[in-house]
Amino acid sequence: MRFLSTRGDAPAVGLSAAIAAGLAPDGGLYVPAAFPRADLDAIAPDATLPEIAAWLLRPWFAGDPLAAHLDAICREALAFDTPLRPLPWDDTYLLELFHGPTAAFKDVGARFLAACMRRLRAPSDPPLTILVATSGDTGAAVGAAFHRLPGFRVVILYPDGRVSPRQAHQLGCFGDNVHAFRVAGSFDDCQRMVKTALGDTDLQARTPLSSANSISLGRLLPQMSYYAQAALRLHAEHGVAPDFVVPTGNLGNALACVWARTMGLPIGKVHLACNANAVLPDFLAGADYAPRASVATLANAMDVGAPSNAERLRWMFDDDFIRAQFTAQSVDDVAIRDTVRALAAEHDLVVCPHTATALHVLARLRDADPSRLRVAVATAHPAKFEGVIEPLIGRSVPVPSTLDHLLRRVAHAEPLPADDDALREVLLDSVR
Numbered sequence: 009m010r011f012l013s014t015r016g017d018a019p020a021v022g023l024s025a026a027i028a029a030g031l032a033p034d035g036g037l038y039v040p041a042a043f044p045r046a047d048l049d050a051i052a053p054d055a056t057l058p059e060i061a062a063w064l065l066r067p068w069f070a071g072d073p074l075a076a077h078l079d080a081i082c083r084e085a086l087a088f089d090t091p092l093r094p095l096p097w098d099d100t101y102l103l104e105l106f107h108g109p110t111a112a113f114k115d116v117g118a119r120f121l122a123a124c125m126r127r128l129r130a131p132s133d134p135p136l137t138i139l140v141a142t143s144g145d146t147g148a149a150v151g152a153a154f155h156r157l158p159g160f161r162v163v164i165l166y167p168d169g170r171v172s173p174r175q176a177h178q179l180g181c182f183g184d185n186v187h188a189f190r191v192a193g194s195f196d197d198c199q200r201m202v203k204t205a206l207g208d209t210d211l212q213a214r215t216p217l218s219s220a221n222s223i224s225l226g227r228l229l230p231q232m233s234y235y236a237q238a239a240l241r242l243h244a245e246h247g248v249a250p251d252f253v254v255p256t257g258n259l260g261n262a263l264a265c266v267w268a269r270t271m272g273l274p275i276g277k278v279h280l281a282c283n284a285n286a287v288l289p290d291f292l293a294g295a296d297y298a299p300r301a302s303v304a305t306l307a308n309a310m311d312v313g314a315p316s317n318a319e320r321l322r323w324m325f326d327d328d329f330i331r332a333q334f335t336a337q338s339v340d341d342v343a344i345r346d347t348v349r350a351l352a353a354e355h356d357l358v359v360c361p362h363t364a365t366a367l368h369v370l371a372r373l374r375d376a377d378p379s380r381l382r383v384a385v386a387t388a389h390p391a392k393f394e395g396v397i398e399p400l401i402g403r404s405v406p407v408p409s410t411l412d413h414l415l416r417r418v419a420h421a422e423p424l425p426a427d428d429d430a431l432r433e434v435l436l437d438s439v440r
């Protein structure tokens with residue numbers, strides 16, 4: 009399969025090249041030249057997640073050197089559960105994506121990317137540095153996925169004081185080949201520093217760099233598999249295609265749901281649940297698409313003012329079609345708090361602030377029409393955000409063993425000015 013750039017000014021490439029590059033040379037995002045269709049007769053509704061991923065991704069890998077490794081990559085990357093739990097209302101479910109090593113759905117994409125990239129590396133290649141700017145969850149998932157992987161080094165930049173204490177601990181706890189820097193600036197500063205470094209050809213010649221942000225195909229593709237698994241199972245049980253409500257920031261997770269639907273999976277409507285950063289809700293309500301500076305909210309991993317994957321969605325469909333097919337709603341911090349509190353008190357259901365946006369939107373949709381089959385997506389474990397959640401619910405949140413394991417390690421992060429040259433120095437230091 010061939011991949012094109014959304015900006016139309018870069019040569020078509022194969023899958024391995026698209027995964028290795030991240031961004032296309034014209035600054036666009038890689039998209040498939042043609043959408044493959046899934047052969048629904050060739051999979052059982054009760055197949056495992058790695059089996060479903062390999063079945064779904066087979067046509068995407070066709071003709072690529074990684075095709076021979078696809079089964080092994082899926083088994084290695086998707087070695088944890090993504091359970092579908094019934095919610096206390098009729099025909100509604102919660103798809104839990106936080107049972108991986110760092111307790112957020114980012115583990116799926118990061119582990120798949122690492123499984124692909126380590127197979128793309130030749131033993132004679134110089135060490136590759138993976139640069140990540142993170143607002144909290146991505147850095148930890150990428151750190152965990154590449155930790156102690158020979159030939160790779162990870163450099164994580166996060167905005168000092170703007171991630172939760174447990175997120176900060178996770179980012180700094182790996183050590184070895186994973187280096188965490190707390191930047192005296194915002195997430196936007198971190199992102200700018202990464203972009204500048206990636207575009208610095210002199211620097212790249214001295215120490216090769218790559219990135220692992222949410223525009224990477226290697227992260228996007230495997231995220232289709234848990235939607236496929238949930239959709240196949242629910243369709244078999246209920247005879248209708250479920251709608252999904254997805255907590256949304258950079259639109260990577262929701263776009264994977266849209267791509268799975270485009271491949272022919274039984275998926276109904278896709279609803280985007282955003283926090284107070286309302287670029288997508290405003291656009292879907294008819295305004296021009298207008299990226300803007302982000303505002304800080306309780307759902308910090310969704311504090312995005314310019315959703316990077318919007319470029320892929322708008323390349324696939326025209327604006328009117330997008331407005332007809334998808335809905336997006338903004339959920340403010342007051343509603344996030346109310347939702348967390350009410351679910352814990354009334355249903356003994358404890359969720360993270362991101363998941364609360366989806367459950368709030370689910371409640372609004374149910375009020376309007378209770379008859380549809382719906383799935384809300386749970387993107388992180390609430391124990392990652394205990395500082396927000398525990399005061400609201402008045403009790404402590406048990407820490408899952410995976411997270412506990414990381415929290416017991418010693419954590420260390422170096423301070424770094426929000427300055428492009430400071431990052432350049434850090435990256436060159438280790439090769440001198």
Ligand SMILES: *Cc1c(COP(=O)(O)O)cnc(C)c1O
Nearest residue numbers: 145257258259260261309387388
């Ligand atoms: C990253 C993240 C999101 C947003 O996902 P996108 O793919 O950027 O839309 C939502 N919730 C949590 C917990 C996250 O870490």
